[in-house]
Amino acid sequence: MIDTHCHVDLYPRPTEVAEEANRLQVFTIGVTNLPSAFDRAYPYVRQFTNLRLALGLHPLLAKEHLAERARFQLLLDQTSYIGEVGLDFSRDGVATKELQVESFRFVLRVMRGMQKFITLHSRRAETAVLDLLEEEKRSPVVFHWFSGSRATLNRALALGHLFSVNPAMLNSPNGQKIVAGLPPERVLTESDGPFVRVDGRVAIPADVALVEDYLSKLWKVSKRQVGAQIRENFLRLIEPLQRSVGGSKGPNLSDARGSS
DSSP states (O other): OEEEEOOOGGSSSHHHHHHHHHHHHHHHEESSSSHHHHHHHHHTTTTOTTTOOOBBOOOOHHHHHHHHHHHHHHGGGGOOOEEEOOOOTTTOOOOOOHHHHHHHHHHHHHTTTTOEEEEEEOTTTTHHHHHHHHTOOOOOEETTTTTOHHHHHHHHTTOOOOOOOOOGGGGGGGHHHHHTSSGGGEEOOOOOOSSSEEEEEEOOOGGHHHHHHHHHHHTTSSSHHHHHHHHHHHHHHHHHHHHHHOOOOOTTTTTTOOOO
């Protein structure tokens, strides 16, 4: 299984979460909210075969970005994975809208010419995110927990982007509608733990199995076929990263982290 968006460093016991995901062979991308958080977590990640660390500038922490941008740029060579980045124009983030746009534009510009996997946030800001991605000719990226309109979804699909689905999306009518509108070749799985809850507990990487179960029923195929499709989508997305660092597609995705 593959978890493309998990805040491993924000669990009360992150090492236990990483160990369990590693034991169950859930290939997990551990997103971070700031470069300083990436720096703190990096020494611990290297021991886990199936965990990769992503470099982030979370939009809801925009007031801290100016002090972190130089570090973000310095750390780019340490990973092939970027996240969580993007924009949030919801009630929680609208006050820092201009700062967010400035930071997201910075992120995209410092990555010009670089092959990177990007998992991004777009709550209530889907159109603005797409505008900036088009402006910088950045495609494809992965929209994490997409909640925008059908028209915006269609635009993102037309531009070649992918979408990661978590268990919480399956429990709301809007989330179900979005998932039903995704072509199988554009779907990835995520837990978004510890921010998603499953049966009253925080989600862990292995909970992407719940998404696979749902997709199996939706697509009317076996769970094995769903897993194969998700894996194919992910490997297709990271293939340019592997070529750029001379990696290969091993059976356990062991080279999938690129240079991280």
